Amino acid sequence: MAASQQHRFSGPVTVFQERRLPEPASPAGYSALIDTYGLAVPLPRTLSATGERHRITQEGGWRIMTPRHAPHPTLEGHLTFALKYEGLDLAVLKRLFQTAGPGPVEELVRDKPTGSYARRIWFLYEWLTGSALNLPDAQAGRYVTVLDPELQWGTKGETAPRYRLKNNLPGTPDFCPLVFRTETLSRFIDLDLPQRALDVVADVPRDVLARTAAFLLLKDSRSSYAIEGERPPQDRIQRWGRAIGEAGRQPLDHEELLRLQRIVIGDGRFVKLGFRDEGGFVGEHDRETRMPLPDHISARHEDLQSLIDGMIAFDRNAAQALDPVIAAAILAFGFVYIHPFEDGNGRIHRYLIHHVLAERGFNPPGVVFPVSAAILEQIDDYKQTLESYSGRLLPLIEWEPTEKFNVRVLNETGDFYRFFDATPHAEFLYGCVQRTVEEDLPNEAGFLRRYDEFRSQVESFIDMPERTIDLLFRFLQQNDGRLSNRAREKEFAELTDAEAERIEAIYSETFAPKNQVEGLSE
Structure with missing residues (x-):
């Protein structure tokens, strides 16, 4: 040739x-x-x-x-x-x-x-x-x-x-990240996590399952904000939790992404809502010069239309044919690398995981796996996963600072966001999903059943409102199953010594060691 x-x-x-x-x-x-x-x-x-x-x-x-x-x-x-x-x-x-x-x-x-x-x-x-x-x-x-x-x-x-x-490419020329077949992914798939989740909830009473689902939903919403270093008011956490609970019901399109950003941000007075019309980056600014110090540079705003169109096409077509967790990793991490918004990208990125899993029926009906909580517990691995690609991408992007201390990308970079190796991301996400199925779901359901047993036995010999029993439980949990002198002298001064000893014995018999008790402890 x-x-x-x-x-x-x-x-x-x-x-x-x-x-x-x-x-x-x-x-x-x-x-x-x-x-x-x-x-x-x-x-x-x-x-x-x-x-x-x-x-x-x-x-x-x-x-x-x-x-x-x-x-x-x-x-x-x-x-x-x-x-x-x-x-x-x-x-x-x-x-x-x-x-x-x-x-x-x-x-x-x-x-x-x-x-x-x-x-x-x-x-x-x-x-x-x-x-x-x-x-x-x-x-x-x-x-x-x-x-x-x-x-x-x-x-x-x-x-x-x-x-x-x-x-058989799993995407379009606008968006087609790929995942290699690895022994790690094969082992995860062989676990058949959807069936394991169904087995966990099969013997859980309906009311306990409903409360389990509600707690896991709130846990995921709270954790997603915590990953971003935010502590928003409870109403915003609950509003975002409701959105996560409805994941998978609406098809993904431009309007749906904009709706999700409005829910995430809440107060848009100081944040520009909508898709970016300028550059974007993740990182810091120099303290003296205010010049950008990027760890990751987002896709150019000129490329957002085609990239988002490609993601939508992927969700509607290829994502329906791939393994659900692999599809969720491709869509969610593709989104966070593109970073189409000024703010709210991280939480929507994690929402997209729920969107694909729910759309594909991966999780039991009405149950949301607290993937964000699993990510938060492995935050260093999460950051390393993100950097597995962004670290290789950053040196290839030519940019200059703008007068607003933002970045302006000078070279063609769109293909770097359309096509990347999402294998580490799929392996990481599968590990998080396994953790939620094998630990979070059974632990929370088991906790609620033990808590109900504790409450029932206490109510069998003493009249006490539910919120007071909850307070009683918290005191016992915080003091290794014993009521502190402060609790006995103030909130529960009316308890006799015999009643207090009986309550402590019920707690000891009902609950596993402290490190196995979750749920209300958070």
């Missing part, structure tokens, strides 16, 4: 774009294409190279393959290697196609018109760039899928007869 031979692919190296290789090896697949064509893209989490050893090793973000895996040193050779062993990285592929132009791809397909990899590259070029190549429709070749379902999660696919392919 004359066109591709104009680019020389490098031989063995020990350092690649500041990443050390575990041994001298030749970049292969995406790493070779990024280097040779000078592509300014987020590097894949795992890069490939071929070494001299006859065994495959993986270390320090590198997969070192054997000499027999070494691709032919051409565009076709490295593209085929990438699709075969590394899966699809749509951001790299789109920037490559824009840089290389149509000629090399047309030549590649003409050389091997029935080749499955040639036809996949042809499809991806036209799908990503929106430009048709000067090629006649394929006349032969076995139908294969665009995305290798053994490497990454896709849909069943729709026939694309021009290429004799099945398009």
Whole structure:
């Protein structure tokens, strides 16, 4: 291929774009294409190279393959290697196609018109760039899928007869993050968490389940604000909790996102409501100069329309075919990276998790998994998950400060938000969902049943209003099952010594150790 031979692919190296290789090896697949064509893209989490050893090793973000895996040193050779062993990285592929132009791809397909990899590259070029190549429709070749379902999660696919392919990409050119199949995700899926949740609630009395659901809903709403470092009034927490409780009932569209922002913000006097019409970033300002110090730069406001349209299309189509938690991770983390609003993005990002899970019937009817509470308890892992992509993205964004001490992005960045590897996000979210199913749901239901038993036994020998029993319980809980001298001398001075001892014995018999008691303790 004359066109591709104009680019020389490098031989063995020990350092690649500041990443050390575990041994001298030749970049292969995406790493070779990024280097040779000078592509300014987020590097894949795992890069490939071929070494001299006859065994495959993986270390320090590198997969070192054997000499027999070494691709032919051409565009076709490295593209085929990438699709075969590394899966699809749509951001790299789109920037490559824009840089290389149509000629090399047309030549590649003409050389091997029935080749499955040639036809996949042809499809991806036209799908990503929106430009048709000067090629006649394929006349032969076995139908294969665009995305290798053994490497990454896709849909069943729709026939694309021009290429004799099945398009199983889980999205559109406007928004299509991808998730790799990993042992971690396979283990989570094998747990069958929806059935486990149903098993938990099966034996819970209806009234207890209703109270459990109400508490978990409030817990999630409160935690979502806490993640943002906010302590809003109780009415705002409850209003947001009601919105979460209705997640999945309304289709996702522009108006629904705007409605959710209005609920989250409440008082919009000092926050500009609606989609951004300027840049945005997450971070701090320099104390002296007020210059932005971004940890993450949001998508350009010029790209918001197409990005939101892509997310809506994903929710209505691909999200219905993927595993629900994987779909929720793609949609929710895609949203938070885009950051379309001036404020409220984080809470809506977590709402979208509930939206997908409820829409897909993942959780029992009327029960909201307190995912935000699980995130709050693992806040460092959550931040690390967010930074797994934003940290690779930030160096590629060219920006300048504005007169309002905001940021103005100077280069094309839209594709970095359309296409990213959401595997760490799916694994993190699945861990949170597992925690809510196996711990929060049964613990809260069990707590309420024990509390009801405690209250019933106390009421069996003494008349006491429910709110007084609640106060009594709190005193016992805070003092390891004993009524303090203060409680005996003030709020419960009317109790006899015998009654107080009996109440303490009931508490001791009814409740597990303190570290197993949840619910009203919060």
